[in-house]
Amino acid sequence: MLTLYHSPNSRSTSVVQLIEEMGIADKIRVETVTIPRQDGSGGADPNNPHPEKKVPYLVDGDDFVRERAAIILYLTDRFPESGLGRSVGDPQRGAYLSWLVWYQGVLEPVAILSWAQLSHPAITASLRDYDTAIQRLDEVLSRQPYLLGQEYSAADLLASGPFSWFGDQMPSTDAIKAWVARCVDRPAVKAVAAREGR
Known part of the structure; x- marks a missing residue:
């Protein structure tokens, strides 16, 4: 087990x-x-x-x-x-993998650096900055309810977590706030x- x-x-x-x-x-x-x-x-x-x-x-x-x-x-x-x-062969497999890794490798690190008020050109050049990460999320979530489109996925569960956990300490947009509200309204959560x- x-x-x-x-x-x-x-x-x-x-x-x-x-x-x-x-x-x-x-x-x-x-x-x-x-x-x-x-x-x-x-x-x-x-x-x-x-x-x-x-x-x-x-x-x-x-x-x-x-x-x-x-x-x-x-x-x-x-x-x-x-x-x-999204299983191997699914037409959304690449997008699914990308969102999981983007969260872990981009959003979480830049959110922590932003919260800690740490900045350096090398960080921005390689990881991006918090505002750029938020802009990317907003672009997607202004067009569709979830990261992969119309259906909730484990990528939504992972990426919405810090917004629900830290609330207003994670500045966001109306589209992101609406997405987080949908994600935390699930019975499992x-x-x-x-x-x-x-």
Whole structure:
């Protein structure tokens, strides 16, 4: 059985939401662990096999997957019947992969750098800046309700997360706010939020 190492109200919450959304909770054991928190609470859990004691961390027999985009891709490929991913050969496979990696490699880093008020021309040249990332999202979401078009996908779950989590601390546009509202209005997201006390 697959095992997900998870700490409530952390980055791994999005993977728990995905598991709920996909209807595969009976196929994955969720092991709750502690992690060091920015407020000084928590701590490294010796029961967490992640080499840096972070979450999420997915174990599948002798194999493992870390980083949210990779875990989301792994699960949506492993359980394609959920319809939340795009399988190899699907005409939206490239777009799906691009949004997952764009979130992990562009949006999250530039959002953190913007929040920390760190800037350097090398960062902007390679990663872009927060305003450019928001502009890209707005261009897409002004034309369609979700990143891949008319249907919600795991890419929406991943990319909308920080906007719902941090609210107005993540400046956005009306189109992005409407998209986030649609994403957090899903029963799976609400169920996990209720369980985790958010």
